[in-house]
Amino acid sequence: MTLPIDVPLALPDARTPDPHDAPAIRWGVLAPGGIAHAFAEAVAVGTASEVVAVGSRSHARARDFADEYGIGRAYGSYEDLVADPDVDAVYVASPHSEHRAHALLAVEAGKPVLVEKAFTRSAAEAREVLDAAARRDLLVVEAMWSRFLPHYDVVRHVVESGLIGEVVAVFADHGQRLYPDGPERLSQPELAGGALLDLGVYPVSFADVVLGGAQPLASVASVASVKASGTLTDLGVDATSTVSVTNAAGAHGVLSCTMAGVTPCTAVVAGTNARLELSGAFYGAGSTLRLVGRDNEVLDERPGGLPEDVRGFSYEAAEFARCLVAGETESPLMTHAATLRVMETMDEVRRQVGVVYPGE
Structure with a gap:
């Protein structure tokens, strides 16, 4: 709509x-x-x-x-x-x-x-x-x-309601200076290290929220659906990866991650009528949402933040408890299909970038 x-x-x-x-x-x-x-x-x-x-x-x-x-x-x-x-x-x-x-x-x-x-x-x-x-x-x-946080529900609502029109593109980045002086596990192939699984999963999962529901990401069996490039460390894990995805409706996602430097960690969902901007680490509880019109006028803004008696992980724990008591086997906020879409996308990114974990 x-x-x-x-x-x-x-x-x-x-x-x-x-x-x-x-x-x-x-x-x-x-x-x-x-x-x-x-x-x-x-x-x-x-x-x-x-x-x-x-x-x-x-x-x-x-x-x-x-x-x-x-x-x-x-x-x-x-x-x-x-x-x-x-x-x-x-x-x-x-x-x-x-x-x-x-x-x-x-x-x-x-x-x-x-x-x-x-x-x-x-x-x-x-x-x-x-x-x-x-x-x-x-x-x-x-x-x-992130997918259980209140501001992600607003993102879903904005997209599903057609508030910004038809979605044409999504942009998201996540970069932190975690290599070479960060946690050792991030540099080790045997521990599935690298930027993608630790940081890139956030932009990929965010793109799936926007593009993956009624308009699922195109099959990764098609080379045209996922295009990736990156740089590898001396041990063969990705220090930086950049990804372009396309869904079945033709909407595009441009996603990036790096553990070698700090990036703004912002996200934008562009529609035919308006765009939605997420600033202040788009994946976190403190992210500010901004609705921007065609003429770049800010139409509405919601500052981020949570009540003092709540933490970011509280929402996933609470949703799991609700699902468990209700007898459900998956959460509608993070379905098994969504998990598989994200994993398949990251598999294809690793294949194109050249990251192979021991035993694969």
């Missing part, structure tokens, strides 16, 4: 529920790394749920994490964590290279699982996890936290 161009344009309100209102579940955290800290705080501060157990290969590391967040049980193995009968769901926070194995470990133990983005190293691994969960009728969701 496209609105008449003489209709006054204004941004819609987000339809995202307060994460405190979601049902309470008991979480187990698998791998207490940096991102697990953000998740544990978000659950404690912004939801009715709680983290009741943590598992690590190091019992001392698990114990330190448990002490920091008041968690009752600390396990020195992942197997013990997923076997805990008091754990309702497992959050997988290990490196990308381990997501498949750790998600399957949870699924085989009968646990629903929230898997950090990027969901796995490849679409083939993603299908393996999703198929295993389907056989057991278990909920599995990719923890692409």
